[in-house]
Amino acid sequence: MIDRTTPYQPTAGTNLNHADVVSPTILIQMIKRSKNPILIVGCKLDKDVEEILSKLNMKKIHTPKEMNLLDIMKYLAKGEHDLALFIGITYYYLAQALTHLKHFSSVITVTIDPYYHPNACYSLPNMEKNEHVEVIKKLVDAL
Amino acid sequence: MEGDIKSMSSPLLKLKNFKIKGTIKFGEEVEEEDWEPMGPTPMPKVPTLRKWDFRLLKRYPPFYMPICDMCCLCTFGKCDLSRGKKGACGLDIKKQQARIVLIACCIGAACHTAHSRHLVHYLIEKLGKDYPINLGNNIDVEAPITRTVTGIKPKTLGDLEKVLDYCEEQITHLLSATHTGQEGDYLDFESKAMHAGMIDDLAREVGDIAQIVGLNMPKGDEDAPLVDLGLGTIDKNKPVILCIGHNVVPGRYIIDYLEENGLDDEIEVCGICCTALDITRYNEGAKIVGPLSRQLMFVRSGVADVVVVDEQCIRTDILEETLKTGAVLIATNEKMCLGLEDISHLSEDEMINYILRNRAALILDEEKVGKVAVELAKIISKERKDKKCLPDLNEVVELAKKCTECGWCNRVCPNSFEVKEAMIEAKQGKFDKFVELYKKCYSCGRCECECERNLPIVSMTTKVGEYFIKDMKFKIRAGRGPIQDVEIRRVGAPIVFGDIPGVVALVGCSNHPNGEEEVAKIAKEFLERKYIVVASGCAAMSIGMWKDEDGKTLYEKYGGSFEAGGLVNVGSCLSNCHITGAAIKIANIFAKVPLRGNFEQVADYILNRVGAVGIAWGAMSQKAAAIATGVNRWGIPVIVGPHAAKYRRMYLSDGKDFEVLDKRTGEIMKIEPAPEHLIVTAETVEECICMIPKLCMRPNDSPKGRAMKIYHYVSVYEKYFGMMPPDLEKFVRTEQDIPFMIKDKVMDYLKEKGWKPREKIPKEPTIIY
Numbered sequence: 001m002i003d004r005t006t007p008y009q010p011t012a013g014t015n016l017n018h019a020d021v022v023s024p025t026i027l028i029q030m031i032k033r034s035k036n037p038i039l040i041v042g043c044k045l046d047k048d049v050e051e052i053l054s055k056l057n058m059k060k061i062h063t064p065k066e067m068n069l070l071d072i073m074k075y076l077a078k079g080e081h082d083l084a085l086f087i088g089i090t091y092y093y094l095a096q097a098l099t100h101l102k103h104f105s106s107v108i109t110v111t112i113d114p115y116y117h118p119n120a121c122y123s124l125p126n127m128e129k130n131e132h133v134e135v136i137k138k139l140v141d142a143l
Numbered sequence: 144m145e146g147d148i149k150s151m152s153s154p155l156l157k158l159k160n161f162k163i164k165g166t167i168k169f170g171e172e173v174e175e176e177d178w179e180p181m182g183p184t185p186m187p188k189v190p191t192l193r194k195w196d197f198r199l200l201k202r203y204p205p206f207y208m209p210i211c212d213m214c215c216l217c218t219f220g221k222c223d224l225s226r227g228k229k230g231a232c233g234l235d236i237k238k239q240q241a242r243i244v245l246i247a248c249c250i251g252a253a254c255h256t257a258h259s260r261h262l263v264h265y266l267i268e269k270l271g272k273d274y275p276i277n278l279g280n281n282i283d284v285e286a287p288i289t290r291t292v293t294g295i296k297p298k299t300l301g302d303l304e305k306v307l308d309y310c311e312e313q314i315t316h317l318l319s320a321t322h323t324g325q326e327g328d329y330l331d332f333e334s335k336a337m338h339a340g341m342i343d344d345l346a347r348e349v350g351d352i353a354q355i356v357g358l359n360m361p362k363g364d365e366d367a368p369l370v371d372l373g374l375g376t377i378d379k380n381k382p383v384i385l386c387i388g389h390n391v392v393p394g395r396y397i398i399d400y401l402e403e404n405g406l407d408d409e410i411e412v413c414g415i416c417c418t419a420l421d422i423t424r425y426n427e428g429a430k431i432v433g434p435l436s437r438q439l440m441f442v443r444s445g446v447a448d449v450v451v452v453d454e455q456c457i458r459t460d461i462l463e464e465t466l467k468t469g470a471v472l473i474a475t476n477e478k479m480c481l482g483l484e485d486i487s488h489l490s491e492d493e494m495i496n497y498i499l500r501n502r503a504a505l506i507l508d509e510e511k512v513g514k515v516a517v518e519l520a521k522i523i524s525k526e527r528k529d530k531k532c533l534p535d536l537n538e539v540v541e542l543a544k545k546c547t548e549c550g551w552c553n554r555v556c557p558n559s560f561e562v563k564e565a566m567i568e569a570k571q572g573k574f575d576k577f578v579e580l581y582k583k584c585y586s587c588g589r590c591e592c593e594c595e596r597n598l599p600i601v602s603m604t605t606k607v608g609e610y611f612i613k614d615m616k617f618k619i620r621a622g623r624g625p626i627q628d629v630e631i632r633r634v635g636a637p638i639v640f641g642d643i644p645g646v647v648a649l650v651g652c653s654n655h656p657n658g659e660e661e662v663a664k665i666a667k668e669f670l671e672r673k674y675i676v677v678a679s680g681c682a683a684m685s686i687g688m689w690k691d692e693d694g695k696t697l698y699e700k701y702g703g704s705f706e707a708g709g710l711v712n713v714g715s716c717l718s719n720c721h722i723t724g725a726a727i728k729i730a731n732i733f734a735k736v737p738l739r740g741n742f743e744q745v746a747d748y749i750l751n752r753v754g755a756v757g758i759a760w761g762a763m764s765q766k767a768a769a770i771a772t773g774v775n776r777w778g779i780p781v782i783v784g785p786h787a788a789k790y791r792r793m794y795l796s797d798g799k800d801f802e803v804l805d806k807r808t809g810e811i812m813k814i815e816p817a818p819e820h821l822i823v824t825a826e827t828v829e830e831c832i833c834m835i836p837k838l839c840m841r842p843n844d845s846p847k848g849r850a851m852k853i854y855h856y857v858s859v860y861e862k863y864f865g866m867m868p869p870d871l872e873k874f875v876r877t878e879q880d881i882p883f884m885i886k887d888k889v890m891d892y893l894k895e896k897g898w899k900p901r902e903k904i905p906k907e908p909t910i911i912y
C-alpha cells in the first residue's frame with residue numbers, strides 16, 4: 001500500500017500550504033459547480049486513461065502539442081477559467097509550474113493524476129493504476 | 144617594464160609555501176591606443192544598462208514559479224511569503240524569487256571569474272604579463288565580449304587582469320544587493336541578475352582566451368582533431384588517471400610529465416566534465432570518459448587508479464567514493480580542499496609517500512601534480528590489479544532478490560526512472576530494464592540513499608551496463624575555440640536575412656530528463672536541416688555519444704566549420720563565450736556595428752537580427768543559470784529542459800504583437816512576437832525541437848529567410864506532433880513569407896485562422912527608442 005499524501009516525489013513539497021486531498025465525489029461536485037472548467041492534458045498519460053478521458057466533455061488543451069505548459073499557466077493566471085484540472089504531465093515539471101498559479105492567481109487547480117501533488121489546491125492522493133482508472137471512469141460518467 | 148616577483152623569491156620562502164602575488168611595475172602605464180572611438184557604456188556599473196534590461200523585461204516579463212513558499216535567509220525568518228504575505232523585512236514572493244535568481248547568477252559568475260582569475264594568474268606567473276594575445280591570422284576580433292562590455296582590446300595577458308578586476312568589483316556589488324534589506328524591486332533584481340550574467344560571459348571569455356594562447360589550444364581551427372570519447376575507449380590494463388572538474392592546469396602537467404618521460408603509451412589519462420574537454424584541447428591523446436552524468440558510475444567501476452579533482456561540478460562525496468575503490472585522490476584547488484592535509488610544501492617524492500600512506504592529499508602546486516599523479520598511478524595500479532569494485536552479474540541478481548519492491552527508489556529518482564521494475568526483472572536473471580536504466584541514468588545516487596535495503600543501485604546499474612553494452616567508444620571533435628572572422632564574413636548576411644535558418648547552440652550540463660541521447664537527436668535534426676549547430680561542455684559530449692546506423696558519430700559525419708550544416712564544438716563551459724562572441728562578431732564584422740563600450744546597440748542588433756537560440760537541455764548548475772541570463776541580456780533566447788523550471792524564473796512574452804521603432808522611417812510599429820520568449824522550458828525533446836525554428840525567427844528576416852524558417856517550423860511540427868503549428872499565423876507577416884513548397888496547406892490554415900497580412904514591416908527594427 002503506498003502512502004496517500006506524501007508528495008509522489010517527496011521533495012516537491014513546499015513546506016507550507018499543501019494541496020487538500022480530494023475524493024472523486026467532491027471532485028465531480030466541484031466540476032459541476034464550476035462556470036468554466038478546463039482540463040490540461042499532458043503527453044505522459046496512460047493509454048487506458050487517455051481513452052476514457054477522450055469522452056470527457058470539457059474544454060481541453062493538450063500540452064505540449066497545442067501549447068507550452070508555462071504559456072498555459074500564464075493564460076490560466078488571467079482568470080478566464082475558475083477551475084483548472086491537470087493530468088499526464090511530467091510530475092516534477094507540473095509540480096514546479098503549478099506554483100505560479102498557487103502564488104499569482106485565484107484559479108482553483110486540481111491534479112487528477114494518480115499522484116499526490118502538493119502545489120495544487122486539490123489533488124488526488126497517490127494511488128495504484130487500477131484505482132485511478134476507476135476514478136477517471138467515475139468522473140467521465142458523472143459529467 | 145615589469146618583473147616577476149616569484150622568480151626573485153628565495154627558495155626558503157617557497158619552501159614554506161609562502162607565495163607572493165603580483166608584479167612590480169616601473170614607470171607609467173601606457174594609455175590604451177584608440178582602436179575605435181569609445182562607445183557610451185564602457186565598464187558598465189550595476190545600473191548602467193538598467194534601461195536596456197527594463198526594455199527587455201517589459202517585453203519578456205519574469206514568470207515566477209516559487210520552489211518554496213518561504214524565505215529562510217535571515218533570522219527574522221523563516222517567513223511565509225505565500226498568498227500575498229510579506230516577510231519581516233518587507234520582501235514579497237516575487238522579490239524573493241528574483242533575489243534567489245540573482246544569488247544563483249552571482250554564484251555562477253563568481254565561479255567562472257575565479258576560474259579565469261586562477262588561469263590568468265597562473266599563466267602570467269609562467270609566461271609574464273606581456274605575453275601576447277594572438278589568436279592567429281584569421282581572428283582579428285579576438286575578444287568581442289571584452290571589447291563590447293569593457294572597451295578594452297586586450298593585447299597581453301596583463302590586460303586580462305584589468306577585465307577580471309572589473310568583474311570582481313561588479314560581483315561584489317551584485318551579491319551585496321541580495322543582503323536582507325537592500326534591493327526592493329523584483330525588476331531591479333532581474334536587471335542585476337542580467338548584469339551578473341553578462342559578467343559571467345565576460346569572465347569566461349577572459350579565461351578561455353588566456354588558456355588558448357597560454358596553453359596553445361586550437362585557435363578557431365575548423366579541423367580540430369577527433370578525439371576519443373566514452374568509457375570503452377579507456378584501456379583498463381594500463382594505469383589510469385582520471386581528472387574531474389573544469390580546470391585544465393593540473394591535467395596539463397600530467398600530460399607534460401608523460402611526454403617528457405616517454406610514458407604516453409603506458410598510462411591512460413582521461414577526464415570527466417570540462418576538464419576532459421580542455422585536456423583534449425591541450426593534447427589530443429587524452430580521452431574523455433563522458434559528461435558529468437557518468438561521474439559516479441565511472442568512479443564506482445574502479446577503472447581509475449588516481450583521481451585528480453580540480454574545481455566545479457565534482458561530486459562532493461568524491462573522496463569517499465574514490466577511497467572505496469582502493470584508488471587514491473589528489474585535490475588540487477583551493478575551492479575544493481575536501482578536508483585534506485595540504486602537502487604542497489613537500490617534495491614530489493615525499494608527496495608520493497604521503498599519499499601512499501594516507502590515500503589522499505591536497506596539493507596546491509599543480510606543477511608537482513604531474514609527477515605525483517603519474518608515479519602514483521604506476522604503483523597503485525599494481526596494488527589494485529585484481530581489485531573488484533562492482534558486483535558480478537550473479538551478485539546483481541542476489542542483491543536484487545533482497546529488494547522489497549517498496550518503490551521509493553522510483554519516487555526519489557529525479558526522473559522517476561523505473562528502478563524498482565529493473566530490480567523485479569533482475570530477480571529472474573533478466574536485465575533488459577536495467578540496461579534501459581543504464582542508458583538514461585545520470586548516476587546521482589539518490590535512489591541508493593533511500594533504499595531500505597541499502598542496495599548499491601548505481602553499482603548494479605553500472606555493472607549491467609558494462610556487461611551488456613559493448614560499444615562505448617565514440618568520437619568528438621576537440622574544442623576549437625573562437626569562430627574565425629572570415630567564417631563570420633561568409634555567414635553574416637545569410638544569418639541576418641534568414642537564409643541560414645538559424646544557429647542552434649547546444650550547451651550546458653547533464654540534468655537530462657531522459658539521458659544523453661536526446662541532445663544528439665536535437666543536433667541531428669538541425670544539422671540535417673542545414674542550421675549551424677554549435678556545442679560546448681557536457682552537451683558537446685552528449686552529442687558525441689550517439690551513432691548512426693553506419694556506426695558514425697555526428698562529429699564524424701559533419702564538418703567543424705561555422706557554416707550551414709556545420710557541427711562546431713567550441714570547447715568547455717568557458718568556451719561558451721565564443722557562441723555569444725560569434726553573434727557579436729556578426730554585428731561587428733558583417734554589419735559594422737562598433738563594439739567598443741557599445742553594449743546596447745550590439746545587443747539590440749542581435750535581438751532583432753541574429754537568429755540564434757541556446758538550448759541547455761540539461762541545465763543544472765548556477766553557472767548554467769548565469770550563462771543563460773547573460774545570453775538573454777545579449778538578446779539571444781534560450782530553451783531549457785523541464786528540470787530547469789526549478790530555476791524558478793523564466794522570461795516569457797505574452798505572445799501578442801511586439802512594438803519596435805523602424806529606424807529607417809522613425810515610426811513606431813507593431814510586429815510579430817519574434818523571438819517569442821527569452822527563456823522558456825520545454826517538457827519533452829519533441830517540444831524543444833519544435834520550438835527551435837520558431838525562436839530562430841527575427842523581425843529583420845527577409846521574406847525568403849522567413850519562408851525558410853516557417854518551412855522548418857511547419858515541417859518539425861508535422862513530424863513530431865502530426866499537425867500544423869497552432870500559432871503559425873502569428874509569424875507569417877505577408878504572403879511572401881509562405882514557403883512555396885507548402886503554400887496551399889499554409890494558406891488553408893491561415894484562412895481558417897482569419898489571418899490578415901501585415902501592412903507594414905520594419906526595415907530597421909530596434910527596441911531602443
Ligand code: SF4
Binds near residue numbers: 216229
Ligand atoms: S530575508 Fe526577509 S523574508 Fe527572508 S527570512 Fe529574513 S526577513 Fe524573512
Ligand code: SF4
Binds near residue numbers: 585586591601
Ligand atoms: S542514480 Fe539513476 S536511477 Fe538512481 S536516482 Fe539517480 S538518475 Fe535515478
Ligand code: SF4
Binds near residue numbers: 594
Ligand atoms: S528502494 Fe530499494 S528496496 Fe525499495 S524498490 Fe527500490 S531497490 Fe527495492
